[in-house]
Amino acid sequence: MYDTAILIGRFEPVHTGHLALLNRALEEANKVIVIIGSAFQARSPKNPFTWKERADMLLGGLSESNRTRVDVVPVRDYYDEARWVKAVQKAVNERTQPGARIGLVGHFKDASSSYLSSFPGWELIPLTRQGEIDATMIRNAYFGATADTIPIALSPFHDVLPKSTRTLLEQFATQSEFAELQNEWRMLRGYREAWASAPYPPIFVTVDTVLRCQNQILLIRRAHAPGKGLLALPGGFIEPRESIWQSCLRELVEETHCDVTPERLQQTLQSVHVFDHPDRSQRGRTITHAHYFDLGDAPLPAVQADDDAAQVLWMPISEIVKSEEMLFEDHFQILNHFLRNQILSE
The missing domain is CATH 3.90.79.10 (Nucleoside Triphosphate Pyrophosphohydrolase)
Structure with a gap:
């Protein structure tokens, strides 16, 4: 057993793959620290939900007894790997005892998983990726729908979206921010499509x-x-x-x-x-x-x-x-x- 297990992610939004990682952390340690990244960002199509909304989605997928074992900590984006790693380590050190055995739960899915190698003092607790679903696919379906068609648009993801996530997505779609983010999403999609046929990605x-x-x-x-x-x-x-x-x-x-x-x-x-x-x-x-x-x-x-x-x-x-x-x-x-x-x- 580890003294503390760490889970790091953006969770935009939370799906069953995230919960599988969280439950693995709860199996491996009595205490779990969840680092929610991209905290304090303005809402955007990539980061549509506040860190507190994401925390509610995560904790809403757990039993009441397990929720008490999870400490959710927001960490902002620094756009500087060394500073971000230092901020995560500081947040964990403030919540653990010196000499504690710490495990880091995760899996290497693509280049965005490189952070798992940034904490050599923590033992990696691997977990096989749970299917091919990712949050980007969910966001694209979500912003491509209307408030009235959200349930239909999300139906292909019904089995991978916890009830707490579906509830938040449906409620958020009734707010003015949803329509504003949809406009942003459409604009950005058109922007990328305009240069998608270039021989090299433009800079x-x-x-x-x-x-x-x-x-x-x-x-x-x-x-x-x-x-x-x-x-x-x-x-x-x-x-x-x-x-x-x-x-x-x-x-x-x-x-x-x-x-x-x-x-x-x-x-x-x-x-x-x-x-x-x-x-x-x-x-x-x-x-x-x-x-x-x-x-x-x-x-x-x-x-x-x-x-x-x-x-x-x-x-x-x-x-x-x-x-x-x-x-x-x-x-x-x-x-x-x-x-x-x-x-x-x-």
Whole structure:
């Protein structure tokens, strides 16, 4: 027996394969810690449910006595393997005794399972994959239906969806967020289909601007999918005849009409960092060059929303962590990279 068994996953949504892993963990240890990944993300077609909703789906598939043996812990995406591993280890260490024998339950299904090799101090508790079903197939059927046809759309998955999952899916389909995510799902599907016949998977190059002034950050509210209504950094795709710097200046002006001159921006540029995690954007492989400017205590520049921005606003740095679940893609982690000591302490 292990002192503690660990199960790591996104569970978007929970299916019987997840429950098989959880039950295996309960067989191997008296205490189980479930790490729910992609926590605190804005809702999206890939991450439609909050970590608490996913926890309810998981625990709802267990007996009451087994629920008391499970500790569910949310862990955010860092888009940095080393930082994510450290965060998971920290969460487990805080909930276990020194020297505890720890087992990690899982199976290698594809490249997304590589994390199982990231914890050499934990013994792997293997379990054969339970059929070919995965959460992506369920999400595609779900978002391809209407609120009225959800039961029909999910009928092929009836045997692999626990009652707790079916109940949540049917209830969520009646909420306004469902229709918004459907629009996102359709947009992203069409986006990927548009370049599906390319000889090689395309790699997109973008720019983003982190503009700081009076300890506030300039943000926009996105006007269109993907991420309609979410907060984001001003930015966009590089035009064919532009340099990265030229694209940064153009996107900032197009979206915010910021009246800071290019010369002033050049003087206040603090750093440029490339964010290239393969999963940072659902649109496809997207590499962005984020530019960090600090205008110090100068008066706030005049701004006005335009182009892809429905709104432009200055957000105090102290408020950013409270808005994490409203930030687009990995923009919270981009901000955290440049402002780490003022947003997250870990």
